[in-house]
Amino acid sequence: MNKKLQVLVIDDNQDQLEVLRIMLAKRDPDLQVDVFTDPMAGLQALSQKPFDAVLLDYSLPGVNGLELLRQIKERWPHLPVIFVTGQGNEKVAVAAMRDGAHDYIIKEGDYLKFLHKTIRHAYEKAQLQKQILTSKLRLQALFDGIQDFISVQDRDFNVVMVNRKFAEWVNADPESLVGRKCYEAYFQRSEPCESCPVKRTFDRLEKDFLEMKHDNDVFHIWSYPMTGLDGNLDYAIEHLRLVTDQKRMEEQLIQNDKLVTLGILSSGIAHEIRNPLNIIEAARYYLSEVIPPEETDKHEKLMIIRKNVYRASRIINNLLEFSRRKEMDAQEVDVNTILDKTLALIEKEMRVRDIEVVREFEPGLITFFDPDGLRQISLNLILNAIQAMPEGGTLHLRTHRDESGNICLEVEDTGVGIPPENLKNLFTPFFTTKPIGEGTGLGLYIVHAIVSRNGGEIQVESEVGKGTLFRILLPKKAAAESPTSMFLDKERKEPVNP
Template structure:
């Protein structure tokens, strides 16, 4: 216990000054908080600080004004009035303290919630931006893809067009088959090669149907299946008309990714004409070599034969054995005729080449032989559609016609008909054809008829030089000679022609007939 009294004036002074300062500073705080709130209305901290400042300002007003009013009432002699006002002041103080407490409690939780919301909003924003970027990227990719697809489609169309044109216009046959060898597609050259006019007639038919030899077809398939491809497979095909086509096939298997064969595709090259030409060339070379050999031998024999003939004639005048010497002379003359024929190849042409009317040559020969042939029951028919002019030696050309007619006459033992055609080819060239209605030439000797000394006549009746000489003379004039027995064309068969010789001369100046 202390026996002192405690003066209250220091307390009153501090309360009075403190109350005034609280009011002033609280308003200053409210002004700053309002400024922050106005400039950052969506900022939660400043909302809280404004609320706190507002609560403290109200609290300061309520509490500090209480102090001031109490002093005024006390000094003015009405302290009892303070008893009326004090509960209001106290209640307001309580309310504002609670308000400040409430705001202070709520702010951290609200802040945390707002932060989470902001983070989620940010995440959503980032996700949205990422999605927009991805969308843009996808759109760009889609656009790029669309452009690329269009570009590739264009390229594909161009490529397809290019290959389709190549396929359609190719001179060689291009074909596609399924696993069984059935034709799925074939180009026009292939259709023509196999003797058809429309592709639809061919599709679905097996390529093997056209192989001349079934064994070849099986070999081709086995090889293709085993190796996956065949290169330059040579074989003989039969067209729908039965014509032979010598072809070379290069094909390869179309495979799945797994390696299973889906079918074949290939190219067929028709070598028929090429082969014929090659054979003809080989034959021509052979014949030329034989001709030169024969001519060489004939030339060497001719001189001794002349000596033998001369001495034989001298002996005939002085010797008794005239019959034997006559026989020797006859045989020597036979030899000289043979040699004369053979020397055609080595002798230079007696006169220069000149334009010759082929029809006139034939007419001259016919005038000479027709009476004899008629007596033997042979009818000669001349078919002239044009009068081509060639360049050549008229005597030798007459010899050619005479030899062909003689050959036909030999074939027509017992009568028949000989037909002669003279015409011009559209592509140029004069054609002379001589056909007869005889028995025809057997296939096995067809390739030998132009060889020297080859004859089907009995010994002593034929020299075997007629067609050989004809062949040589035609070649000498730059022409070609072929034999058909029987000919394929209907117009010849209708007339009963079994053997046809066709000579094609290069054309000279044309003389209208």
């Protein structure tokens, strides 16, 4: 049994319509026909009730059939329309097909005999198209739902299909990428990437993998063979995953690991070196006592020994402090001393880079803070400042107590400055403008974490080309809150040795 179809016919020739209705009813009684001589009334009927097919005549009163076809297609794109035109009007029929008609009929001979078949055929064709479109949309939705980058390429590296995530990464519509060479569309290259996994997949007919760096990003790329409709291996599926953050995290972990090892090593070495240094210093002292004061040149040499022994032990002490890994609790710390010790570690580096350091320290700034945390804060801020002044410049380090008693620590450089659009990202983990291997983007994140954990605040002021100022406000903490307060001489409000 045939499916019942609702057919709308628009034709201004009343007699013709009658004949048409009788013929269709006779040949296919399951076609239920509504006829209209007025095109506008026909359009209105379409919006009031669902039809399965439209038979549209070309010559209509007051409106061009082609124009009406366009209007119908605009509102009901999947509704099959059969365009009917008189003899000698084949060109119009071609135009109608181009504008979306599913079929056309030339009014000649016994065309009415086959009309019912043409209607059913157009309907089935439209149904098939709808099914294809639905499954294509479903596939695309599935494709677009994948959060990694997926692309299908043919043997000549032409993109056949690409998901939305991938297209977004290259700021394009998926449709605009189809047909372009993958290396050009995705990586702005004029030839395939070196060791392209897709190429190897075609050569060896098996899946392949590559880790690739592009600009500041790192990708993992898998490539899988894919057969075409004829069963030949004509395509490859390329699956890319952006692993930049993961890589940075791994680098940071390796870095941390290295630091721990360095810590253990340096504390061992430091202890070993301290003894000979003590012996040298003791011997120097003995000589300075026995050499008569008038032998000034000898005393000068002894002073050189003393200065260098002192320098060597300062380096060792700094190393020991920085390499200490145990978790430190908050305690009374002198902010200026911590800053000085941090500076001492990198002073040489700054001299080489032509950076002048200006210290403006208010004396006696004792606060209750985790000293390791404070060291990390100052080291990260100073390192950033140094890196911002590749051509040299001035580094201002300031400390003072503000009106409310909070300690204020400022690190200011005369470097490249930070563009306004980057300011909001500064404390986001892994945000860096430095190339891979140079910056992990964790420095300021750590600074922020330590400061906020201790109830402090960070402020940034920066101007591109002029420089940057980081201000850390460390909250005033009452000595009574501190677990070490029992070691304080309350009168003097200064730490004393227990």
